[in-house]
Amino acid sequence: MPEQFMGSYIIEVKKFLRTLRHEFTVKKYVLPAHEMTLEFPETITFLQEKIHVKVCARYSYGHPLSGSVVGRIIFKRKYVGPAYIHNLVPGILFNGCSMMEIPIQPFSLHFQEITALFEVTEAGTA
Numbered sequence: 001m002p003e004q005f006m007g008s009y010i011i012e013v014k015k016f017l018r019t020l021r022h023e024f025t026v027k028k029y030v031l032p033a034h035e036m037t038l039e040f041p042e043t044i045t046f047l048q049e050k051i052h053v054k055v056c057a058r059y060s061y062g063h064p065l066s067g068s069v070v071g072r073i074i075f076k077r078k079y080v081g082p083a084y085i086h087n088l089v090p091g092i093l094f095n096g097c098s099m100m101e102i103p104i105q106p107f108s109l110h111f112q113e114i115t116a117l118f119e120v121t122e123a124g125t126a
Helices: none
Strands: 007-015 018-026 034-039 050-059 067-077 084-087 091-093 097-103 111-122
Touching: 034 111, 050 067, 050 091, 050 111, 067 097, 091 097
Parallel strands: none
Antiparallel strands: 007 018, 034 050, 050 097, 067 084, 067 091, 067 111
8 A cells, every 4th residue: 555545534524414523544554473372171170180282373374383482371369369370381383383281280279260371482583
């Protein structure tokens, strides 16, 4: 799109005594470099010692991303109290995916919510 069309615009339409006004901005679209997906088990029971999470990353054009993945899991308690943060062992993406193992046995009776944070680094970048 030519740069002269980018910017903020206002459209006003007047009909009888009523005026409708709409403001919008036209800007350059930047395609995301890659996307990440997470696959968690549908259910987690207190009998499980660990769960496995599949982390996958693909370029926006569909090819698998090569690189590494690091993760952090935050276990939030059922009742008032501090959350427990568990840093996962970094993994390598094979064909765009890595299986991460999360130990949950020590927390299974006390947590109500799990938050997962993952970061993918493309091979050859810092």
